[in-house]
Amino acid sequence: MADATLIKPDLDFVKGVISSGGESLKKCYQCATCSVVCNVTPDNNPFPRKEMVWAQWGLSDKFKGNPDVWLCHQCNDCTAYCPRGAKPGEVLGAIRKQSIRQYSVPGFMSGLVNSKIFFPIIFLIPALILLAVGGFNSIPEGEIKFTNLFSVHAIQFTFTPALIFGFAIGILGLMKFWKDMKQTGGVPSGNLTGSIVETAKEFLGHSRFKDCTVSRDRFLSHFLVFYGFVLLGIATAIGVLYIDFMHVESPFPLVHPVKLFGNIGAIALLSGILLMIVNRFKNAAKVGIGSYFDWLLIFIIFTIVVSGILAEVTRLADKAALAYPIYFIHLVFVFSLFVYLPYSKLAHIFYRATAICFAKYAKRQ
Ligand code: SF4
Ligand code: SF4
Incomplete structure (x- = not known):
């Protein structure tokens, strides 16, 4: 036997x-x-x-x-x-x-980010950090300039380490994932450089989403969110160039490249995230409404984009009592997005790209 x-x-x-x-x-x-x-x-x-x-x-x-x-x-x-x-x-x-x-390490961070009971705490911590760094005590007077609330140096001092932390932990996780894939599936026999190029092309075109039949709208919503972030990243990079290297002070006029990329990116991001929300409700009967894990990321991105737009609108309307608090909320959520990147659903972009690349490298198609 x-x-x-x-x-x-x-x-x-x-x-x-x-x-x-x-x-x-x-x-x-x-x-x-x-x-x-x-x-x-x-x-x-x-x-x-x-x-x-x-x-x-x-x-x-x-x-x-x-x-x-x-x-x-x-x-x-x-x-x-x-x-x-x-x-x-x-x-x-x-x-x-x-x-x-x-x-993702440390393990308790995943538990903190993905447990409903800690929902207020995960935003309270970044708020306290920003309050400590910014040292705010009252709404600044005079022309609204967000740098009066949070200086360029304070932004760099807090957001750069937050982003580096998010990416460093994420890369560590991806390296472990890659090692495990090699241990499980054996050493791949394909062309690694070719696989990376193919993955990048596939990713930039979001081509696999087009294979879906039930939730076709997922292609457009993911495409808009992805390129919304890309445009906002470009706006930030141009902003750094102007402020740090050309010593130009913000706020920039609406026709400035920083504003053009930023505003178009914000519209793309808002459209994409709204489409994601609509799709979730539209397909709820067939596939369910989604988990806390899904909704937390949607909530963070939605709050970032809406608070960003409202901060700009209230600044232009010269409503300081609204503009500064809304801008602060915007900063709290951007900081949260960066720090929680490796623990939240946002990490799926990087794990999926890595898995697709490995599958091509291993000729698993
Ligand atoms: S396994 Fe994934 S990709 Fe395949 S049909 Fe189901 S949800 Fe779609
Ligand atoms: S019952 Fe199981 S195997 Fe059959 S379609 Fe559903 S999930 Fe797949």
Whole structure:
């Protein structure tokens, strides 16, 4: 008689998936319809059925260094066709959250960012840091200049380390993820440089989102949010150039490149994030409304863009009592986005790009 294989389920992992939006996990009866309808999965060893089985059985080790959960773009075609309502697209989203948690250090930060009970605290901490650095005690008088509230040096002193922290922790997680993928899948035999170039092209065009049939709108919303951030990044870089190197004082006129890139970026970001919210409600009956993990990022981005627009409008309208507090809220949320980057859903951009690159490198297409 063959030796029996003893399976040790990781119950904490199962509980984590269930509490992160994968509560329908246990309904799966492994018919494989999901793997058949998925337009994104490779033919060889396709997802998401195998991931549903592993997650049901609590085989958390199977997800270590697994690029497949990241190749999924959560289009939810599989969820729409699942005869059991097991919502495999949402379950894979919940598994990705566990994966982010596994790779981001220190572990308590993930718990802090992704637990509802700490919701006010995760914004209170950045607010206190900014209050300490800015040393505000009253609304500045005279012409509204946001640098009167928070000097350029104070911005650089707080936001640069926050961004470096976010990226450093994120890169550390990605390196561990890459190492695990190599350990699990073996040393890839493809061309790494070619894979990076192909991934960049695919990413910039958001081409895989076009394979979705149920949630086609996801392409446009993600495209707008991504390029909104790109334009805002360009505006910030030009701003640094003018302020630090050309010694030009802000605020800039509305036709200045900083404002043009910034305002177009803000409109793109606002349109994209509103579209994401509308899509979530529109598809709620079929695929669910999403988890706290999804909504936290939407909330942060929405608050950043709305507070940014309102700060500019109230400044132009010379309403100092509104403009400065709104600007402060804007700073708190931008700081939060930077610091919580490796623990929040925003990290999925980097993990997905890394997984796609590895899949190309390993010729898993
Ligand atoms: S998730 Fe649904 S479609 Fe996929 S194997 Fe399970 S029951 Fe079938
Ligand atoms: S959500 Fe979309 S990409 Fe992900 S497994 Fe389902 S069908 Fe495939």
